[in-house]
Amino acid sequence: MTEVTIQAADGGAFMAYVAKPATLPAPAVVVIQEIFGVNAVMRGIADDLARQGYLAVCPDLFWRIEPGVDITDKTQEEWNKAFALLQKFDVDKGVGDLKSTADWCRQQTECNARVGTVGYCLGGKMAFLMASRSDVDANVSYYGVGLVDLVGEVPNIKKPLLMHVAELDKFVAPEARDTVLEAVAANPKVTAHVYEGMDHAFARKGGDHFDAAASELANGRTADFFREHLS
Template identity: 55%
Template sequence: MGETTTIKTDDGQFSAYVARPSRSKAPAIVVIQEIFGVNAVMRGVCDELAAAGFLAVCPDLFWRIEPGIDITDQSEAEWKKAFELYNAFDVDAGVKDIAATIDHVRGLPESTGKVGAVGFCLGGLLAFLTATRTDSDASVSFYGVGIEKNLVEADKLGHPLLMHIAEQDQFVPKEAQALIISQLKNHPQIAIHTYPGRDHAFARIGGENYDASDAKLANGRTLAFFKQHLEA
């Protein structure tokens, strides 16, 4: 069971969900939300990372619009609300908030100082930008939306990035996927895995497109990646 903490920035302060591992000192992972806020799915991701030995923190990135968003993907009204939030969201400000979260976590006494990031959907784009714009030690992007519009940012990448791409992603057209892969596949810091037959959010437990087998595969690759780059 996690807890809530407050992260302060020059623009104001926002809350974050924190899940702690059993060990007293651990590397940390910033969990970057989908368009549904810091909800049960994101808290569950944090709890699973904590069980695997990481200090996991999920910041409320919608705080500038409406603090405390916690909705699901189970109703039409919630989807409408989620897309309203998505359309109002300032990506650049969000990355700055992630950077502030990384700085906050890195300075905690229970942190080893190594901090990674993992994001899903909107968070998948933000994880890519976190890898290029912050000092995250290792980042993972799950089915990020809009990455193809930001590929030039890869030139700034200084730390490892792992990407999971759903081949039937309804929000990332085949042309966009092809562009992402062709532009990034030979980058020395980037590893890309594609998942045939999978649609967007195939790793979201309880979601319409959830696939237990490929979710387990992607999550296993993610955990191995973090162990390699954050525990060395």
């Protein structure tokens, strides 16, 4: 486990946490952060992916606002900071940074040139956008937010996208959820699973809405998806 510096396409550079598998070269998975930065939860996900055989890279998407954000969901002060960062976040530049991260992965001798993404919350939105705006091989979105405003992007999804949708997501109105599900159903490259009774971040270990059974089911589907499309 280490940190690397990646050059942004529009100038500047940002940090990324890297976890390496035992066997290299390997497919790479870009882990896309929640609104709490590259924190222990995100690093843990990267470590888990490395144990599954992937070169896992988690870039700092908030670097233009405040480099090195590493907070939790445990205090109101941290939530306030996270939402303030989200308000300042430039989604389009974030997509650019994720593309730069994918390019960096492909340039490494430790990568076999296959690259996927997996994102959570804000990262789930960004994984959805990587599916529509990039050429990475496979993308996974966990309870993405703000997707109802992006349904026009669905026809542009040409590579496989797996979506994990919380039925009772407190950040996604039921009408918005159903609009997104209807839109992606028209694209055969998209597979969406709805987790009944689940709230936002049901797969975040230690979170208020963590559900072990739903998390295990979603993570198993993600593992199968990556094996199919990144091997």
